[in-house]
Amino acid sequence: MPCNDGAGAVADASRTSTAASRIGLRTVALAYVGLILLLPVGLLFWRTFENGVGEVWNQLTDPSALHAFRITLIVAFFAVLGNTIFGLGASVLLVRHQFPGKRVLNARIDLPFAVSPVVVGLALILVYGPHTSSGGWLADRGVDVIFAVPGMVIATIFVSLPLVVREVVPVLQEIGDEQEQAAWTLGASRPQTFRRITLPAIRWALAYGVVLTLARALGEFGAVAVVSGNVIDKTQTAPLYVGSAYQNFNQQGAYAVAFALALIAILALVVLNLLRPKEHA
Amino acid sequence: MTTGDLQARELHPPIPPRRVQPSRFRVDRGTGIGLGLATMYLSIIVLIPLAAIVFRAFDNGVSGFWDTITTPEAWAALKLTILAGLGVAAVNAVFGTLVAWVLVRDRFPGKRLLETFIDLPFALPTIVAGLILLSLYGTDSPIGIDLAFQVSGVFMALLFVTLPFVVRTVQPVLLELDQEMEEAAVSLGASRFTTFRRIVLPNLLPAIAAGTALAFARAISEFGATVLISGNLPLKTQVAAVYIFGQIQNDRPAAAAAVSVVLLLISLVVLVSLDALQRWGRRRG
Numbered sequence: 001m002p003c004n005d006g007a008g009a010v011a012d013a014s015r016t017s018t019a020a021s022r023i024g025l026r027t028v029a030l031a032y033v034g035l036i037l038l039l040p041v042g043l044l045f046w047r048t049f050e051n052g053v054g055e056v057w058n059q060l061t062d063p064s065a066l067h068a069f070r071i072t073l074i075v076a077f078f079a080v081l082g083n084t085i086f087g088l089g090a091s092v093l094l095v096r097h098q099f100p101g102k103r104v105l106n107a108r109i110d111l112p113f114a115v116s117p118v119v120v121g122l123a124l125i126l127v128y129g130p131h132t133s134s135g136g137w138l139a140d141r142g143v144d145v146i147f148a149v150p151g152m153v154i155a156t157i158f159v160s161l162p163l164v165v166r167e168v169v170p171v172l173q174e175i176g177d178e179q180e181q182a183a184w185t186l187g188a189s190r191p192q193t194f195r196r197i198t199l200p201a202i203r204w205a206l207a208y209g210v211v212l213t214l215a216r217a218l219g220e221f222g223a224v225a226v227v228s229g230n231v232i233d234k235t236q237t238a239p240l241y242v243g244s245a246y247q248n249f250n251q252q253g254a255y256a257v258a259f260a261l262a263l264i265a266i267l268a269l270v271v272l273n274l275l276r277p278k279e280h281a
Numbered sequence: 282m283t284t285g286d287l288q289a290r291e292l293h294p295p296i297p298p299r300r301v302q303p304s305r306f307r308v309d310r311g312t313g314i315g316l317g318l319a320t321m322y323l324s325i326i327v328l329i330p331l332a333a334i335v336f337r338a339f340d341n342g343v344s345g346f347w348d349t350i351t352t353p354e355a356w357a358a359l360k361l362t363i364l365a366g367l368g369v370a371a372v373n374a375v376f377g378t379l380v381a382w383v384l385v386r387d388r389f390p391g392k393r394l395l396e397t398f399i400d401l402p403f404a405l406p407t408i409v410a411g412l413i414l415l416s417l418y419g420t421d422s423p424i425g426i427d428l429a430f431q432v433s434g435v436f437m438a439l440l441f442v443t444l445p446f447v448v449r450t451v452q453p454v455l456l457e458l459d460q461e462m463e464e465a466a467v468s469l470g471a472s473r474f475t476t477f478r479r480i481v482l483p484n485l486l487p488a489i490a491a492g493t494a495l496a497f498a499r500a501i502s503e504f505g506a507t508v509l510i511s512g513n514l515p516l517k518t519q520v521a522a523v524y525i526f527g528q529i530q531n532d533r534p535a536a537a538a539a540v541s542v543v544l545l546l547i548s549l550v551v552l553v554s555l556d557a558l559q560r561w562g563r564r565r566g
Binding site for chain 2 (some may be wrong): 021037118124190
């Protein structure tokens with residue numbers, strides 16, 4: 001919690017003029033955050049419950065909305081699974097192992113941050129689309145990637161790929177490898193050392209990265225919109241449902257599902273806040 | 282750490298060499314297998330698809346690429362995207378720093394709550410952001426401001442999604458800043474503004490630059506938050522990401538790929554220079 005007591009010392013030096021400027025700055029900052037952030041989010045809550053709680057429940061239990069939530073969960077599950085395993089492996093590789101081209105790998109992992117979600121979708125269509133050679137080869141073997149769940153999982157993995165690695169790498173660096181060396185010396189195998197020494201040390205950073213990945217996976221819109229084809233009751237995820245419902249003049253449906261997604265996002269923030277102090281303890 | 286950290290943190294922190302390693306240049310078998318698997322995962326999901334975009338964009342050579350991005354619609358979309366990105370980055374540089382300052386140096390009830398909620402734009406699905414901004418600034422706006430299908434609406438949406446970047450890069454630096462320098466300046470008679478300009482600001486500049494660059498990169502690639510409020514009017518409110526989406530829907534992947542390459546290039550240049558700046562800053566100490 002950034003409450004800086006040193007601020008008091010500076011303030012003492014010129015208390016009278018400070019009070020006015022401090023309140024002025026505070027007002028401007030709060031007005032900005034209020035206008036840009038809090039007002040829109042508050043409005044979402046108001047709009048959602050405009051027609052009562054019953055209506056929200058009806059919209060959320062609409063079969064197409066429920067199907068969209070199910071698809072979202074399936075896609076998010078596989079994306080989180082893939083990126084957790086990759087994230088752990090890549091972090092250990094980057095911090096504990098020595099190989100040529102390490103900096104290149106390290107930089108490439110961050111690449112997804114520089115790519116627009118729509119561009120992610122386009123890139124995947126160009127490689128795995130039904131009219132491409134690789135996509136056609138897969139389709140002949142009964143694997144549809146684009147306009148199907150596998151493509152949506154790959155798109156979600158793409159956009160959330162760096163999140164676990166970027167949380168785990170600094171912690172692995174910080175804890176060093178003395179304990180791991182000691183365990184090896186005492187005869188522990190590599191998997192044993194990882195499970196008993198490394199994993200407990202990085203568990204909060206890992207949990208943090210996983211929650212970030214999950215939040216991103218549940219909310220991804222642009223990349224999934226391109227590769228899914230957005231077919232209602234088939235490949236439509238909850239965020240896609242929000243967009244489609246709004247454009248089809250089902251505003252209550254759009255607000256209800258958006259509200260549910262916003263609640264999940266807020267829950268994720270609260271969980272992240274709880275994880276934070278433990279990591280730095 | 283916060284949600285913001287992950288974008289805010291240096292893009293690739295240096296990886297120190299492993300301490301206990303008999304021969305530095307022999308890659309052992311475990312490392313080899315791990316490296317192979319990680320490279321494969323990264324290639325299938327990220328590298329090959331991105332390479333495919335570049336190939337597709339230059340299918341008809343450099344002139345074909347140039348003709349595609351200079352069609353009036355594509356050019357207008359790129360221009361709007363870059364200008365809006367620059368504007369949003371500038372607003373963020375000022376107000377992000379201000380919000381960070383207030384969060385670190387001020388105390389008021391509800392600060393803890395505000396601290397948590399600043400990250401909301403990172404956690405909130407972009408389409409939800411798009412929807413709520415349209416309901417606030419749309420045709421049936423409760424506050425009577427109708428920015429729907431206008432550039433200003435797009436601008437507000439971009440301000441929403443980029444809000445945390447500068448706040449989250451500046452905040453940790455401000456927390457670490459030694460206040461004795463400021464006290465010295467004040468006791469020597471400097472005004473508060475002079476103290477800020479001569480003492481605090483130079484220390485914050487690298488962090489402000491980093492946050493602003495990240496906000497810019499995010500603003501030019503944003504899709505979900507802008508797609509509803511822009512109304513998708515070519516030559517008027519259509520940003521590059523929305524243009525690309527339209528071209529994909531109309532089965533014109535070459536045009537989509539060409540504009541994608543421009544976006545990719547701009548983001549990469551911004552992020553690589555940011556990385557270079559940070560390395561340079563670190564070497565200077």
